Amino acid sequence: MTDIFEPEIVAFCCHYCAYTAADMAGSKRISYPPNVKIIRVPCTGKVDAIHIMKALEKGADGVYVAGCLEGDCHFKTGNLRAAQRVRRVKALLEEIGFDSRRVEMILMSAGMGERFAQTAREFTEKIRELGPNPIRSAIQEQARRAAG
Amino acid sequence: MKTESRLEKVLASGALAVTSECGPPRGALPEKVREKAGMLRGCVDAINVTDNQTAMVRMSSWAAGILIKQMGLDPVLQMVTRDRNRLAMQADIIGAYSLGINTMLCLSGDHPKFGDHPMAANVHDIDSVQLIQMVVKMRNEGKFQGGKDIDHPPKMFVGAAANPFADPFELRVMRLAKKVKAGADFIQTQCIYNLDKFETWMEGVRQRGLHEKVYILAGITPIKTAGMARYMKNRVPGMDVPDAIVKRMESVPKEQQPEEGIRIAVESIQRLKEVEGVSGFHIMAIEWEEKVPEILEKSGLLPRPEP
Amino acid sequence: MITAVRKPMEEIIACVSPYDRILLVGCNECVSVCSAGGRKEVALLSSALQMHFLKQGKTIEIREMTLERQCDPEYVEELVNYMDGADAVLSMACGCGVQTIAARFREKPVFPAVNTTFMGASERQGVWSERCQGCGDCVLGITGGICPIARCSKRLLNGPCGGSTKGKCEIDANVDCAWQLIWDRLKALGLEKRIEDVIEAKDWRTSRDGGPRKIVREDLAS
Ligand code: SF4
Ligand code: SF4
Numbered sequence: 001m002t003d004i005f006e007p008e009i010v011a012f013c014c015h016y017c018a019y020t021a022a023d024m025a026g027s028k029r030i031s032y033p034p035n036v037k038i039i040r041v042p043c044t045g046k047v048d049a050i051h052i053m054k055a056l057e058k059g060a061d062g063v064y065v066a067g068c069l070e071g072d073c074h075f076k077t078g079n080l081r082a083a084q085r086v087r088r089v090k091a092l093l094e095e096i097g098f099d100s101r102r103v104e105m106i107l108m109s110a111g112m113g114e115r116f117a118q119t120a121r122e123f124t125e126k127i128r129e130l131g132p133n134p135i136r137s138a139i140q141e142q143a144r145r146a147a148g
Numbered sequence: 149m150k151t152e153s154r155l156e157k158v159l160a161s162g163a164l165a166v167t168s169e170c171g172p173p174r175g176a177l178p179e180k181v182r183e184k185a186g187m188l189r190g191c192v193d194a195i196n197v198t199d200n201q202t203a204m205v206r207m208s209s210w211a212a213g214i215l216i217k218q219m220g221l222d223p224v225l226q227m228v229t230r231d232r233n234r235l236a237m238q239a240d241i242i243g244a245y246s247l248g249i250n251t252m253l254c255l256s257g258d259h260p261k262f263g264d265h266p267m268a269a270n271v272h273d274i275d276s277v278q279l280i281q282m283v284v285k286m287r288n289e290g291k292f293q294g295g296k297d298i299d300h301p302p303k304m305f306v307g308a309a310a311n312p313f314a315d316p317f318e319l320r321v322m323r324l325a326k327k328v329k330a331g332a333d334f335i336q337t338q339c340i341y342n343l344d345k346f347e348t349w350m351e352g353v354r355q356r357g358l359h360e361k362v363y364i365l366a367g368i369t370p371i372k373t374a375g376m377a378r379y380m381k382n383r384v385p386g387m388d389v390p391d392a393i394v395k396r397m398e399s400v401p402k403e404q405q406p407e408e409g410i411r412i413a414v415e416s417i418q419r420l421k422e423v424e425g426v427s428g429f430h431i432m433a434i435e436w437e438e439k440v441p442e443i444l445e446k447s448g449l450l451p452r453p454e455p
Numbered sequence: 456m457i458t459a460v461r462k463p464m465e466e467i468i469a470c471v472s473p474y475d476r477i478l479l480v481g482c483n484e485c486v487s488v489c490s491a492g493g494r495k496e497v498a499l500l501s502s503a504l505q506m507h508f509l510k511q512g513k514t515i516e517i518r519e520m521t522l523e524r525q526c527d528p529e530y531v532e533e534l535v536n537y538m539d540g541a542d543a544v545l546s547m548a549c550g551c552g553v554q555t556i557a558a559r560f561r562e563k564p565v566f567p568a569v570n571t572t573f574m575g576a577s578e579r580q581g582v583w584s585e586r587c588q589g590c591g592d593c594v595l596g597i598t599g600g601i602c603p604i605a606r607c608s609k610r611l612l613n614g615p616c617g618g619s620t621k622g623k624c625e626i627d628a629n630v631d632c633a634w635q636l637i638w639d640r641l642k643a644l645g646l647e648k649r650i651e652d653v654i655e656a657k658d659w660r661t662s663r664d665g666g667p668r669k670i671v672r673e674d675l676a677s
Contacts, residue, residue: 229609259625281656
């Protein structure tokens with residue numbers, strides 16, 4: 001069987017913007033790749049560095065955090081803090097020789113259904129190009145061993 | 149007279165004193181010291197020997213000072229508190245004195261960050277004011293800093309530095325008062341380019357009668373090039389080079405800039421000679437020692453008196 | 456508080472590479488407050504190490520523990536049940552915590568995962584700066600509440616030096632000149648005259664120069 005790589009992507013989406021945008025995309029029948037698994041958060045400020053790291057550690061091929069446009073955060077600066085954390089995670093990943101392009105911060109507003117879909121498509125494409133998370137095979141190997 | 153220092157004698161006689169400086173070499177060649185000091189023979193009353201200036205390793209101040217002493221000239225032992233603790237400093241002071249060095253200058257020193265050993269420990273067991281106190285105590289009480297008697301104490305004529313241009317300006321006269329209180333006999337100032345500001349400072353010094361308690365030697369550094377003027381203005385902490393000086397240097401073609409720099413130095417000396425409380429000049433011609441006689445000649449400070 | 460910063464991953468990885476089972480121990484006190492070695496940082500480091508080794512095709516076992524206070528033997532004792540299952544300990548506490556573990560578990564290698572940096576205070580969110588060097592003979596009472604030992608680059612007791620420029624230290628335009636701060640504070644207190652008092656040479660015996668220090672409180676010691 002020829003392996004077609006289907007990336008698994010985790011998107012932490014703020015309830016007030018990206019999540020609503022995703023909803024809108026759905027209701028307007030704007031399609032976006034099913035690779036993107038959406039996790040709704042009350043504010044991207046709620047997304048901790050460890051959440052992103054754990055997603056990657058468990059094998060996600062890419063992670064993005066989608067928050068409100070600058071100045072629009074429902075909790076004032078949650079989105080900016082999230083952006084700082086994303087930068088920190090990227091730096092940590094670089095330190096362990098892990099391609100930091102697998103993690104991004106993205107900003108959008110609730111009305112941007114099309115942008116949500118487009119972002120999801122673009123990010124998926126980018127990850128497809130980067131290939132699978134390099135630790136994925138190790139995880140599968142581990143699981144096989146655990147089972148056998 | 150507190151000491152045998154030639155500088156003290158000249159100052160006490162009421163004549164304007166002249167000192168200059170010699171940066172020791174970054175190596176073990178004694179000729180380098182002799183060459184530089186030789187250029188100053190007959191022109192100055194004492195020659196400051198810098199102590200690991202700008203935190204770069206050089207021949208030690210006392211060793212170079214002794215080479216100068218052997219030439220029949222009078223070194224001023226500079227000592228910074230950055231590199232040694234009070235044991236080492238007192239040992240060096242006794243040693244230098246035993247070989248005939250009787251004048252010194254107490255400094256804290258530039259931070260190691262500026263030199264070629266930024267990774268070195270930054271000692272500062274005591275500071276420059278406490279160093280003045282220590283040397284004065286050694287001389288006047290015959291006691292080490294730790295309190296024990298010295299068998300045959302060194303009698304140093306003790307100098308300190310003053311920077312009338314550093315911040316906060318309002319504190320600058322008080323800083324001097326503090327060094328006088330600690331026991332400084334003479335002061336060598338930072339190079340003066342902003343004469344107005346220096347005169348304002350001197351006014352404050354006179355108001356408190358400090359000029360009667362300490363000899364103040366005004367610092368003069370001739371500028372070689374417009375580039376050097378700009379560098380000192382922008383890069384050297386605690387240096388005040390007015391725009392007018394930079395412009396004046398820039399206004400003449402490159403080959404005439406050294407001459408212009410010397411002209412500025414001479415004019416400054418002439419003006420400062422008239423300032424009450426200025427007891428002499430400290431000429432720091434960095435790597436340009438050969439010009440010192442010319443500057444002094446043109447300023448009417450030669451020949452030097454025989455005290 | 457005592458501040459610290461995590462060591463470069465490369466150095467940490469080099470320390471723990473020879474081992475398969477790591478006990479990663481954080482501390483809930485200072486290093487937690489300065490976000491260097493608390494529970495969160497332990498989790499993050501653990502995850503980063505896991506990913507690194509998985510990438511190399513190696514699986515290691517990391518057990519995460521964050522003690523209430525790693526410099527206190529009473530809390531370090533909590534590790535006793537986990538030591539058999541560990542080949543090495545990686546500590547995210549300050550040097551005091553690392554040493555408390557090393558003293559208690561003599562046969563277990565212990566590695567520091569942070570560089571203990573200074574005793575400082577928080578200036579604002581995410582910014583800490585040095586405030587005290589523990590000299591053992593505090594002079595804050597005469598220097599307007601600003602420490603010249605910890606905050607003057609030359610630890611001058613009779614500052615400022617000639618390098619003070621526009622309120623900043625000669626070493627760096629981003630570093631406040633401690634003596635400018637002291638002067639400003641003395642002025643605010645109406646104590647300008649103090650600047651002329653010569654502060655005598657310090658007796659460094661109370662500081663590190665007198666040898667390692669110890670406090671014994673007879674009334675408390677058992
Ligand atoms: S004077 Fe000594 S004890 Fe007081 S703050 Fe400074 S270093 Fe700490
Ligand atoms: S500039 Fe201020 S803080 Fe820096 S060494 Fe001089 S006195 Fe100390």
